[in-house]
Amino acid sequence: MNQTILTLLQSIEKNFEISDYGKECCIICGTDKNITKEHLLPKWVFENDVKKSFFISPEDTLYSYRLSYLPCCKTCNSSVLGNFEHHIREILKRENKNFTISEKEDIIFWIKYLDFKFKIFGVEKACHRNTKSKSNIGLWNKPKNNPKNFFYDLFDLPATTNSLIISEPKQKNFDFFYWKDHYFSITLPQCNVSIIYFFTNKIENIEEFCNIF
Template sequence: MSLNKKLVEFRKKIKANHTKVITSIIGDHSVNICIFCGENENLTREHVIPQWVYDRCTKRTFITTTNKNAQTYNKTAVPACQNCNNSILGELERFLTHKFNEVDLQSQYFTDDEINKIILWLEIIEYKFHVLDLRRNLNKVQGSEYIPYIGKMPIAMFQGPMDQSPSKVFSNLRNALKTLSVKSKAVKHNSLCILRTTNPDFHFFHSTNNFIFIELAQYNVAFFYFYKQVFSSSDEAATLAKEIVQKEYSGTGT
């Protein structure tokens, strides 16, 4: 089956099982079902950030901005059925890595269809983070005392404004999954910044509901994607993305 046909199947599975999946996750944040289709058999560990992105290095970590704690990439996983994980998402990632290796941004660019698939991939990562942050407790915020009541609450409850309600967290989760069932990403093309990079190492940072930056040194390409914002031009998005990246690398980012 071709990748496009698999993605049609993926979208249909999400639409058919959306309510079941979200209701199950809200009812039990650690429920052991496929987070995409709700299947409860043949489950696998779907890494939130694919292992090939960070060269399968088990020592690499990322910082959770909410509590400032480090977590290793390889242990950051959510449940997904074998079909969704290995057949559909695996095929999507194989397609993308082939394109990342094939397209030289010095003289070429990605097609609209390829950009749609890159955006889908980044939106899948966002949805996985929504699920992950409901499954992880806040625990101790670095530099602060541990407060048992707060520490046992999901990280997701602290990702937005201080007055953000649980219903808003669940609404964001619901919308993140629904987004994956949308075929065309044309309206969001300007929200994706693609640049050629010569940095020798992988870099990543992410803000739930806001943006993601992922730099793939092995392919000399980096992506900055705004999850919610829509821009009238790619230059407008690039200007804002540059400001955020500069703040992040200067150590003043949030």
């Protein structure tokens, strides 16, 4: 496993021994000092476009990407997470998309880390929505769930990478689908890649998932 990912895992594991999720504290190290914003989706993913929003079903409430974040201290955000995101971005934007097993496992871990954040935030289902709405909903106040219930999924990488599908995107626009514990899909035109990952075998085809929305 990549060293930056191992560092991230070890930091989060330590966090669960010391942090109090009744207050705003870093999701990585647990400190309540120098808190910054750790976005549910990294800003590079949606190319830092503040006009973009995504909705959360079943309420169809619009959430601003830039305002959907969790607390993270400045040190973890700039070093631990910064190295982690840089590593993933470099893998995905590479012209040669014939990823090794190790690289695929790193991508899966990245997806599971995103899933980890969405679960803490309290998101069940989400997808990208192009809109002119000025909705600013998305501010995090208190955890919706106990993060301990979700952390250990990060260690549970699949024995194979058969649940991961990576392909050239059929469209040139950013897109995103998420269903907690079932499915994650994201299209990154800046990396010329589409990623689909199935958390379980409950969904057998893409059409079944898309009909939910």
